[in-house]
Amino acid sequence: MLLEVNGLCVNYGRIEAIRDITFTVEEGEVVTLIGANGAGKTTTMKTVSGLRPVRAGTIRFDGQDITHMPPHQRPVLGISQSPEGRGCFPGMTVNENLDMGAYARKDRKTKAVAEDRDRVFSLFPRLQERMNQTAGTMSGGEQQMLAMGRALMARPRLLLLDEPSMGLAPKLIAQIFDIVTEINNQGTTVLLVEQNAAQALKRANRAYILETGEIVREGTGSALAADDAVKAAYLGGDI
Template sequence: MLLEVEGLCVNYGHIEAIRDISFAVPEGTVTTLIGANGAGKTTTLKTISGLRKIRAGSVRFDGKDINDIPPYERVKLGIGQSPEGRRCFVGMTVRENLEMGAFTRNDRKSAAYREDVDRVLGLFPRLAERIDQVSGTMSGGEQQMLAIGRALMSRPRLLLLDEPSMGLAPKLIQQIFNIITEINEQGTTVLLVEQNAAQALKRSHDAHVLETGEIKRSGTGAELAVDPAVKAAYLGGDL
């Protein structure tokens, strides 16, 4: 198992954001967390990447307890994240943003580094067209592509994606999800947080429903897509 979250509890001050959640992400899969705003999805990803302190429980990556490992060391271990809201370096070009994604690497003059840049530009041809453009002048969809591409530059074994379709036009949403599937098929394990449950469940091997900081339902993506309660709450009644 690549990622194991066990009995995880996280607080914001005196408020319990996550209460005793446990789930696992098998290597090579796409696993999705769905739920309403405030359910604890983003907090879960931030805790896995080391940006939130754990009150109780554990996070294990490739069998190793990483509770006390700082965020930049988790990137070195193979955990990359594309955050909610994209968070591109708006004063930097596309090329410079990709370089920032590789900040833990010391092989920037190597063939492997150039291959990774080519991989990102192959996944996102629009970025190749904009390679020297300042990212703050690009559209929301282009910035989302850049945020994912930047995360891939650390060569993650596990890619955390937080709301990659947020604020995008329907055509771009479809494109982003197709690329997420392609990234997974190329060998990267994905943990996806997404409010577009219909698109996410179609592409997920496993999925979990978070409600007020607790996991209420778990199953395969296909199982949850036809679960009456999930359909009523998150899928508008039908896929």
């Protein structure tokens, strides 16, 4: 098992944001967390990447307990996140943002980094066209591509994608999810948080549904997409 989250509890002050959640991600999978705003999805992602402290429970990555590991050490193990809101460095160029993604790599001065940059450009040709443009002058869709490309520059075994379709036009949303599938086909395991439940379930091997900090349903992406209760709650009655 690549990622094992067991009995995880996370607080914001006295407010319990996540309550005793348990889930797994196997190597090679796309696993998605879906739920309404405030369900605890982004908190879960931040906790896996080390940005939120754990009150109770454990997080194991490839068998190693990383529950209290500092966040800057997790990319070295193979965990990389494309955050909600993209988080691009607005005054840096596309190339400079991609360089930041490779910062923790021990081989960052070798041709391997150049090869990974070429891989990012093959996935996102628009970034190659904009390589010397500052991120702050790019469209929302281009910034989303850059955030994902920057995360890939760490050469992760597990890519955490938090709301990659947020604020994007429908045509671009479909393109982004096609790229998520291609990233997975190339060998990167993906944990996806997404409010566009229809697209997320379509792409996921397995899915977990969060409500008010707890996992209330789990199953294969296709099974949950076909479930009438899930359709009514998250898919507008259809998918």
